Amino acid sequence: MIGHLAKAGMSMTADASEADVVIVNTCSFIDASKHEALEAIYEMSDGKATARKKGQKLIVAGCMSQRYQGALPVVEGAKGRVELPKVDAFIGLDQVTNIVPVIHKVMGGEAGMTEFLAKTTTFIPDFDTPRFRLTPRHSAYIKIAEGCNHPCTFCIIPRIRGRHRSRTVESVVKEARQLVAEA
Ligand code: SF4
Structure with a gap:
């Protein structure tokens, strides 16, 4: 996903208060990871930890979106069902390669909250899929x-x-x- 953003010339920041769009990439495998994902979504949606930039959009990606797509914005948290705060768009696992057009649509205010979800996932990256390495020079996944x-x-x-x-x-x-x- 970051590879696609970089290829499109979009800049990334670790400071959420500077971002036009915040993407929370979630896991949904075990309770601890679900809890972590929910905390990040709440933090980014209510601006507790950071002042949100005016007009900032929130996209939730990854396994939590994929897993609960039929029930969103309600998900099964570690302590039962919880309704997520305002999220501008959820994207599923097969939509990571479309993150750039998704962002344009969300920024234009035309996106439906759950329109970027598909029931099943078939995506797997190839050698020419854009990537942006986050690991040190001597290692890569x-x-x-x-x-x-x-x-x-x-x-x-x-x-x-x-x-x-x-x-x-x-x-x-x-x-x-x-x-x-490239190393
Ligand atoms: S369902 Fe697949 S991924 Fe899950 S424990 Fe069994 S073999 Fe492993």
Whole structure:
């Protein structure tokens, strides 16, 4: 997602009070991560921790949006159902590559809160997917597969991340070579 923002020439800041758009990227796997995601959404929506910039938009991305898409803005928190505060748009896992047009639409005030959600997810990045490294020069993550086909009853991953799919060996090797060349 950051790779797409950088490619479009958008600047990023760690200071939320400077941002035209705040994106909270959520996890929804275990209770602790859900709690952390909910705290971040509340903090960014009511400006407790930071003064919000006038007209600032809030986008919630990631697994929490994907998992609770049918019920949003209500989600199942660690202590039961909670209604999220005002969010301008939720985006699902397959919409990360569309983050730039999503932002333009949200900034224009034309976006529906849940219009950027799809029931299932099939996305997996390729060697030419824009990326912006957040790790030190000597290390980088490469995603080689996504999703899961197993039905373990205690695990929500298959329902959030979709059916298992793998990248080709050629694609992974090409990305590894690119990362080495950039290091
Ligand atoms: S193998 Fe089971 S525990 Fe592991 S991700 Fe798949 S469903 Fe979850």
